[in-house]
Structure formats: C-alpha cells, structure tokens
Amino acid sequence: MGIHKAKWVRADTDAVPVFRRELEIREPQSASVEICGLGFFELLINGKKVSDDRFVPSFSDYGKRDLSTLAYPTRDRFRYRVYYRRYLLAPYLRKGTNRMEILLGDGWYRQTERTAEGQLSYGEPRLAFSLMADGEEIVSDETLEWRDTPIVFHNLFAGETQDFTHACGAWRPALPTQAPDGALFPDVCPADREIRKIKPVCVFQDGGRTVWDAGENLSGVVRFVMPACPAGTETVVRHAERISSDGTLYTSSAGDIVQTDRYIGDGTERCCEPRFVFHGFRYFEITGPHKTVEVLVIHSDIPVSSAFSSDRPVLDWLYAATVRSLLANMHAGVISDCPHRERLGYTGDGQLTCDTALLLLSAAPLYEKWLLDIADGQDPETGHIQHTAPFYGGGGGPGGWGCAIVTVPYFLFRHTGRTDVVKTFFPNMEKWVSYMESRMEDGLVVREETGGWCLGEWCTPEEIALPAPFVNTYFLIKSLDRMAEMAAALGWGTETLRRKRAAACQALRDAYYEEGARTFCGGVQGADAFALDIGLGDAQMAAALAAKYEAATAFDTGIFGTDALIRVLFETGYADTAVKLLCSTGDNSFGGQMARGETTLCERWNVRWASHNHHMFGACTGALFRYLLGIGEREGALFLSPCELKAPLAARGSLCTRFGRVSVERHTKGDKTMFEVFSESDAVFAFRAEMQRIPAGKTVSLVFGGGNGES
Numbered sequence: 001m002g003i004h005k006a007k008w009v010r011a012d013t014d015a016v017p018v019f020r021r022e023l024e025i026r027e028p029q030s031a032s033v034e035i036c037g038l039g040f041f042e043l044l045i046n047g048k049k050v051s052d053d054r055f056v057p058s059f060s061d062y063g064k065r066d067l068s069t070l071a072y073p074t075r076d077r078f079r080y081r082v083y084y085r086r087y088l089l090a091p092y093l094r095k096g097t098n099r100m101e102i103l104l105g106d107g108w109y110r111q112t113e114r115t116a117e118g119q120l121s122y123g124e125p126r127l128a129f130s131l132m133a134d135g136e137e138i139v140s141d142e143t144l145e146w147r148d149t150p151i152v153f154h155n156l157f158a159g160e161t162q163d164f165t166h167a168c169g170a171w172r173p174a175l176p177t178q179a180p181d182g183a184l185f186p187d188v189c190p191a192d193r194e195i196r197k198i199k200p201v202c203v204f205q206d207g208g209r210t211v212w213d214a215g216e217n218l219s220g221v222v223r224f225v226m227p228a229c230p231a232g233t234e235t236v237v238r239h240a241e242r243i244s245s246d247g248t249l250y251t252s253s254a255g256d257i258v259q260t261d262r263y264i265g266d267g268t269e270r271c272c273e274p275r276f277v278f279h280g281f282r283y284f285e286i287t288g289p290h291k292t293v294e295v296l297v298i299h300s301d302i303p304v305s306s307a308f309s310s311d312r313p314v315l316d317w318l319y320a321a322t323v324r325s326l327l328a329n330m331h332a333g334v335i336s337d338c339p340h341r342e343r344l345g346y347t348g349d350g351q352l353t354c355d356t357a358l359l360l361l362s363a364a365p366l367y368e369k370w371l372l373d374i375a376d377g378q379d380p381e382t383g384h385i386q387h388t389a390p391f392y393g394g395g396g397g398p399g400g401w402g403c404a405i406v407t408v409p410y411f412l413f414r415h416t417g418r419t420d421v422v423k424t425f426f427p428n429m430e431k432w433v434s435y436m437e438s439r440m441e442d443g444l445v446v447r448e449e450t451g452g453w454c455l456g457e458w459c460t461p462e463e464i465a466l467p468a469p470f471v472n473t474y475f476l477i478k479s480l481d482r483m484a485e486m487a488a489a490l491g492w493g494t495e496t497l498r499r500k501r502a503a504a505c506q507a508l509r510d511a512y513y514e515e516g517a518r519t520f521c522g523g524v525q526g527a528d529a530f531a532l533d534i535g536l537g538d539a540q541m542a543a544a545l546a547a548k549y550e551a552a553t554a555f556d557t558g559i560f561g562t563d564a565l566i567r568v569l570f571e572t573g574y575a576d577t578a579v580k581l582l583c584s585t586g587d588n589s590f591g592g593q594m595a596r597g598e599t600t601l602c603e604r605w606n607v608r609w610a611s612h613n614h615h616m617f618g619a620c621t622g623a624l625f626r627y628l629l630g631i632g633e634r635e636g637a638l639f640l641s642p643c644e645l646k647a648p649l650a651a652r653g654s655l656c657t658r659f660g661r662v663s664v665e666r667h668t669k670g671d672k673t674m675f676e677v678f679s680e681s682d683a684v685f686a687f688r689a690e691m692q693r694i695p696a697g698k699t700v701s702l703v704f705g706g707g708n709g710e711s
Contacts, residue, residue: 039107443507
C-alpha cells in the first residue's frame, strides 16, 4: 500500500504544529515508515528525533498555485512532484507502547514573508505517512491529534521565534486536506545535516549585547544556552555577513529581511537553536541572556572529494572559497544562488558552476535531483526553461540560464560516464533549442518571454557592455556543441546539430565581428574569449586577447565571461597570463576579495552591499585541476596533461574521479618541471610532447627539462 494510499492531513494554525499517535509494537526490528511533511518535517519516536536529517523532504515544484502576482509573468505549464523520505525505525522503537510525533514546518511550501518574486505560497502545510510494523500498516488519517508548539513563528528568510511561555492548547483531531498535485517519489537526495561546529569569537560587547565572529561565511544556525531567567525574558539573535568597527551589523547584503531568531524563556535553563530555518552569515549579534555559544554549519551532506594547495595564496583562497560557497548553497536538494537573500535555484548560477562542483565535491546525486527540477519547469509546448528550479520566480535570460537543460546532463555524463542521463533528457535539450530558434531574428537569439528579462552577461564590474544577443547566441552554439558530443557518444547522428551550429556562428560573425579590428564587439568584457571558446577566432585574436589581459590588473568580465576567459587563455597556450589574472589583486579580482577578508565568493567583484556568498564566479576554479595539474580524460580514459608555464609554480591537488583517485604534485627547479603522479587506474601523462604511462596504484616521479621527459 505505502504512502501513496495514505490520507493527507493538516492542522489549523500558523505556528508549528506537532502531530501525535501512539503505536503498539510487538517486533520493532521490522518497522519502517514512508513520510512526507510539506514544507519540512521532523519525526520523533519516544521523544528522540529519527535521523539527523534537516529540512526534508527535498524542495520541488509541489503543485499548482496562483502565479498571477509574479514580478515577471509566466504562461508556462509545469510538471509537479513531491518527495517523501523512508526511515527504518528499529533504533527508536521498543516493544509495547510507543509515541510517534511529527513537527510540521512551512519550508518553501508556505513562504509568505519574502514576496519580491510574487506571492508563491502553496497553502497550508500538510502531512502524510505510512508506517509498517508487525506486518500491519498504519497510515495518516483524522485519528491523528495535533496541537501548537513553542515555535510560534518561522520563515526561511525572516527567522524563527520560540516562545516557551506559549500555551500550546489541547490536542485536537487532524483535519483532512487535499493531496498536493505532484506525483510522489522517494527522496534519495542527500539531506541537510549538521556538518561541523564552530566556536565563535566574541568581538564586541555592550551590556547585554554581544557580537560574534564565526571566522567564515557559512550557512547554518547559532546554538546557545539560555540561562534560567524570569519568565518572559527574551533573547534575540540577528545575523549578518559584515560588521562595522563598532560592532554594528550590516544586514543589507542578505536582503531587506533581517535574519532574526527570538527566544522567550519560561524561567528554566534551555538550549536554544532554530528548528526549521537556516541562515547565511559570518557575524551574529545576541541581545539578552545567553551562554555557551556555538555555530552549527548546516548544508546538504555532500563530501568534499578534492584537495588543492600551491605557492600562490590567491589560488589557495580561490579553491577554499569556492568549496565553501558551493556547500553553503546546497540545501534541500537544490543548488541556490545565495543562502540568505534569495536562496533560489537559479539556473544560470547552477549550470555555470556545475562542472566545478562535480569536480570538487561528490555532488552528483544533488545535481541529478536538481536536473529533474529544471525539466519539470520546462514548458512542454514551447520548450522554455525557467530562471529558477524549482520555479520560484526570478529574472535571467534564455541562454545562460536556459542552457542548464543541456549543461547539467552534459557534465553529469562527463563526470559519471552514464549515458542514461543523456537518453532521458536529450528530448528536453532539443525542445530548448527549438525555443531558442523561435526567439531569433536574423539568426540571433534576441528575446525571451514578454514582460520578463532577457539577460546575456551578468555582474560585470562596470555596466554590461556585451550585447545580450551575442551572449545568448553564444550559449546556443556552446550547447549545440555539447549536444553533438553527447549524441556522438551514443552513436546518434549529429548533422542537424552541426547545421544549426554553423548557421548561428555565421549570424554571430555577421552581426558582431569587426573586420578591421579583428575583434568581436570591440573586445569588451571578454567578448573575444566567448568567440574563441566556440571556434570563431584565430591565433592572432588569441594573442591579442592574451596581451590585453597580460596588461590588466583585474577582471573586466561578468559571471560567464570570467569562466570563458580563463578557459580560453589556458587552452590557447597563454597559461601564464591566466595564472597572473587569477592571482591579480586589483579591486575586481579574487586577490582583492581575499585582501578584504572574504571567505566566500562575492556576488559582485567589488560592491559591498551585494551578497558575499554567491558561488557563480567560482566556475573558473576547475581550471586549477584541469590545467595546472592537468587532470582530465580523453576517449573515455584518464589522461593527464598539465599546461606549460614559464614562471615557476608549485601546486598539488587530488580528485576522486570516475576513474578513481588521482593526485598530482607539480613544482619547478631551475629549467626543470617535476611531477609526482598517483592514479588508482592506468593513465597517460602528456607534457611538452612527451608521453609517460602511469601504472595503476603506483606513484611515479617525472622530470621534464630541456624538452625531454625523464621518469
């Protein structure tokens, strides 16, 4: 029978309700439950929380809702799905009478505080479960009872209020309610968990107010002990990414809503932390009685499967900041843009860093789930892809955002070798290509949806100068290339894809190539890097591009151009220029962010009011492994091909690839470049036209100098 046949129930409250039921169990070892509470739930058996999961089930497009208030209107149709979790209950049950309790939080299902994108609530939270024990099934129905809890207010953006003086009321029967529109699916995406604890440092104190520094920008919550005080005493925790010298919190980078948790004591000592919200912050202010303060770092349980260090502090900072920014934005099965202001699965941000995230983290299960969100938001008739997945409004563009339907399955295929993801989503890719063609004039993608945005590049340090049709058509061409690669791997024909590509390339050249200057769009903001990345340039253009950025002290590019520029410089033989640019220290640079004390990547190069925890500029971090260490593949096998550098550089790193673990250490001595290489599978190492075979499971020392390789 299972959860598909269970009845959905709800409570009649704006607070967090708790549902209860008594269970008579003869044989605890055989008990399990399938359960879904929308938006989030916590399951307790005999007062003990079942599992250490937080913010479950995974966020999705749950069902139909009123979209008439959207800031950017949509006429698209969606697919809907709802996830449920399955737990084995043996560790929590005992023979005889057991008490089952379920707390039900709003999550994304009833989010009514932040309405910048429109009123997007799905309605009242609801619950369904099916519990199997002793060969019998117990399902949710109106025999469940509920009452309020001390959590009298909670919202993902605004925070949580726990009032321990609140009268929770008598137990009342659960109310029947409609099932959500979405089909039910098991939730196998890694859940959020408490990953580690940080002991913060108190940096300011003024009477009953203290300000604390966690030492890094993160996603999580503050836990503290509220000592015994007169009933009604309040302790308030406010969060921010920055503070002033006098301890004032700057909260604007996290949006108009200040992330605030409140606790109202009942006279007894209590350990306090929010249950159904998390925050994005480094600093926090506590006003009111408190002691024993700690910070819990919370995000999806995604292991870091890489390591990197070098003799260039900026490169080390870039790697660490990218990992931290990615993890802080992985929650409830979604890769978000930031963990505070919007928290949305922007397809532009997510597709841009997908390759790097899959390279540095064991994140494939999360991206497999997020890919379903992207496909669920694709209109079945037009092929239009939403700017956020799950859909929650937001602005973007048809190319750099919509191409997520191509980019995410492409990199899942590249990192895992699985062809099923290509077979499943290739029709979605073709539908998106048709959509892009329907938005063309003179062969260029020039518009998206009426009343919405049509972005090309985003977050350039100066006003965006690149024409949006140039960038959107670039993404169409780049996606056609990736589709052709996937199709060829499956033995499918690619003639139609290549014909479409040729036509789009010609249109781009006709519209934006300046023959006399031998540049695209005047070479602004990395325009020629975009062109070279899709084969529209030549060696002379590459040399001019490298010369321009060799003389630069910082980036002039946006989120897409930065990634394309670094990749093109490495791939056209200008690795020293790429490294110099990555290590630059001007205002619009990673070195500039490091010098300002940032610990995560900023939304904008040098705008303090913007978010300090956006991962999108971290797309180029993969270059540290792809080019400096040379870890990659060729023809379905591991192939190590590090770049040549004129300037000495020492770096070491490791990755867990689909071919096993790979470690490379690189350093220079005189005119010799030396490598220590380890691979769990056979590999080929290529450097300066020399080829060396690396046997599986052995560390090999390689010395290259004077044009000759020695081992």
